[in-house]
Amino acid sequence: MKKCSKCKKKISDDTIICNFCGEQQDISRSGRALKKNKKKTLIISLCFVGLLVILAGGFLYMQHQNEVAKKDVAALFDSDNLLKEDVTSDKLAMVNRTVSKVINPQVKKSLQEDLITATSMLNVNEGLKAILNDENIINEKVTTKQLNDIKDSLDKVKSVSKKFYADNIKSYSSAQQQYNEYIKLVKEIEALYKNTNINEDTSRAIYEKLMSRNEKIKNDSLKKNLATKLTGIEKELLKSEEEARKNIINLSEVEIVNRVKAYYFSQTDITDDSVKVNYSVAYSGSPSNGDIMYLNPLTNTSSVEGSYTLTNRGDFKYTDATGNVLPEYNGNIFDDVSQEMIDAIPEFVPPSEETIDDTPEFTxxxxxxxxxxxxxxxxxxxxxxxxxxxxxxxxxxxxxxxxxxxxxxxxxxxxxxxxxxxxxxxxxxxxxxxxxxxxxxxxxxxxxxxxxxxxx
Incomplete structure (x- = not known):
């Protein structure tokens, strides 16, 4: 739109005579305006075409980036969807940079999930190589963190590749089991042996069980480390047993039996002395092993109430007639029995037995x-x-x-x-x-x- 040169009313650009006042307009000026408008339209058209070219190029470039990223990620796995042996952390980092340039959010998310799988597989492979040798034996530097990292990576792969999980879970389980057995054994040994001293609960039986378990440790270095501590325990045990042996040697068999009876009665609910006299201790060869006997005065027959064992240190263990070990009887005849308790036990006097022999006397x-x-x-x-x-x-x-x-x-x-x-x-x-x-x-x-x- 332009204005009339005389009345100043708005008229179209190509108007020659004003519709309002009849004044003839300047034709050259209108041509220039028309020409200007055509130029402007051309520029706009060119810009639009350029934009279309740019968008098309961008779309083609995006498609190219998608294909490159997909190809790089696919190259990480073999036909069984397992990580290829030549894949390293550097290669994963390079592929990760390619994936990060993908613009399509859905494609990018899918490729990133594949990268997480590849990274987890690599962590499992490298983790197992770091803690296990060719014979599936853990090394002496394995840590809880290493095992936990391997397990976490395996869990991430489990739903994606069951074959990879199955191929590696056995090795992980073996490593975890070896590690658990070693750590458990370490803790038990440390609980018994501190500052070159053994605690009072340490016995020869416990020591032998620890030795047997240590022999099953597959790593020689770990086994040797614990063997040194076990040797220390054995030395202390020998000292303790020697002292205990002196205690046993210094007592007569009668004194040992009396201590056994006194300790047995102190752990039971027998309080009637008239009943106690029907109890006795029977052993064969050594008072360290024997039976607690009860004589029924009505039938004049004896029965075994239970059996006992006595260590050189004086530790008492009682087993009832059905074979059950009764822990409430655990104790020590030296530490838990006083002379007053021994003196209080009534003496057992076997009743006279009148034997009726029906066998005829031949002459x-x-x-x-x-x-x-x-x-x-x-x-x-x-x-x-x-x-x-x-x-x-x-x-x-x-x-x-x-x-x-x-x-x-x-x-x-x-x-x-x-x-x-x-x-x-x-x-x-x-x-x-x-x-x-x-x-x-x-x-x-x-x-x-x-x-x-x-x-x-």
Whole structure:
């Protein structure tokens, strides 16, 4: 729009005569304005085209960046979606810079997740190499932080690559188990052995268990480190055991048994002295191991209440009749028993036992008479012994030269002399020896001769 040169009213740029006053307008001026407007339109058009070119170039560049980043990330993994062996932390850093230039937020997020997986796999691989040798044995410098970092990285990969997780979790678990066993053993040893001294709970059994567990430590350096401390424990144990051994040696067997009884009664609810006298201690060979016995006065029979063991230091352990170790009896017969307690224990006096023996008392005369078995017969008198067959009548007849009876085995031994006798086939005189054993079973009395049973 332009203004009339005369009336100043607004008229269009291409108006030659004013519509309001009829004044002729300056044509050259309008042409210049028109020309100016055309130029302006051209510039705007060129700018728009340029913008389109720039946007298209930007889009193509963005697509190129996406493809480069995708290609670089994909190059980190093999066909099984496992991290390639040649991938290093420097290579991951370089790929990370490429991914950071990706403009598309969705593509960028997906590639960053793949980078996290690759980084976690690399952390697992390098972490396991740092703490395990080729034989899957941990080194002496492994730390809790290293193990935790490996586990965290494995957890990040678990849902993405089950194969990678399965391939490495066993190695991690082995390392963790070895480390836990070592640390646990260290703590237990330190609890027993401080400043070259052992505490009062340390025993030979505990020491041997610690030694056995240390032998199972796979790393030689760690094993040697603990072996040094265990050697120190053993030295102190030997000193302690020697002192305890002197205590045992200085006591007689009767004194040890009395201390055992006093300690046993002090740990039970037995307060009646009339009951206590029915208890006794029975051992075989050494009072360090034995049984607590109870005699039932009604049936006159003994039963085992439980068994005990005693260490050289005087430590007492009690096991009941069913085999259960009762920890409430744990103690020491030297530390926990006084002379007053010993003196207060009533003396055990075994009751007299009247044995009723139903076994008959056989004598030499018990053999006299006839004894038969099937068709055989044995006749024994004070002067003669005859062995023969009932049907044929053939016999061995002998005059008794000497006979003796053994009351312990109920055996009669006879030396006899037989004269020559054509009737029974004896061609010449001879001497012979025989033995008979007399027995009784369920009221039946019989003798045995050469393994056969003969009855009267």
């Amino acid at each position: 030499q005369s018990s053999f006299m008479g006839d004894w038969t078995s099937e068709n055989l017969i044995i006749s024994i008198t004070e002067s003669e012994v005859v062995m023969g067959k009932q049907q044929s009548g053939s016999a061995v007849f002998g005059h008794i030269v000497e006979q003796s009876f053994d009351g312990n085995t109920n055996t009669l031994s006879i030396s006899a002399y037989e004269e020559a006798n054509r009737l029974n086939g004896a061609s010449k005189d001879r001497e012979f020896n025989v033995q008979f054993v007399i027995k009784q079973n369920e009221g039946e009395t019989y003798i045995e001769y050469q393994g056969k049973k003969f009855q009267q």
